[in-house]
Amino acid sequence: AQSVTQLGSHVSVSEGALVLLRCNYSSSVPPYLFWYVQYPNQGLQLLLKYTSAATLVKGINGFEAEFKKSETSFHLTKPSAHMSDAAEYFCAVSLRNQGGKLIFGQGTELSVKP
């Protein structure tokens, strides 16, 4: 069965610093991978997704993620953090034969200090 592990339930960075949120997956077949963001009192919004095309995926708001099969990782990065990036971030996996079902990691709360 597939699963997702997000390392670090809380990450704090300074404004302008690099953002790195870690995600490792477990899957017996090539998965699709996603990053979602959740702002306080809102639903989830898709940041980016990996669908077996390019391994470096660019998303909205300056975020990108790199799929590394050898490391079973899909870490999310942003070169320079903004205060508006403070939110909870979820990594998710989905498989082709399971409808559109998303399996989420536990989430990482990102804080940005001025």
Add this chain to the structure above:
Amino acid sequence: DSGVTQTPKHLITATGQRVTLRCSPRSGDLSVYWYQQSLDQGLQFLIQYYNGEERAKGNILERFSAQQFPDLHSELNLSSLELGDSALYFCASSVGGTIHNEQFFGPGTRLTVL
């Protein structure tokens, strides 16, 4: 605004009771998904419908049931409620019912069981 609407926004009820959560998908979307977000379990997939038919099932309790109506709105019914059912319940919708289709999330219904 994702275009997915959920009602009610908040629901407070007592143990043993039954509630119904409602979701209206984005115009044109045929698939609806239900997710539960709790402190204990994180964000979990419950069930997916596509054009009125069940497409995928996750960790949905037997006390919970869902359906999608001909007008494509969906309802999640929770019965014999327990304290542990307190959570944020999200609905998402997509055009198709596969992982190729982006899911758009509603703002959620916060259920509190006292």
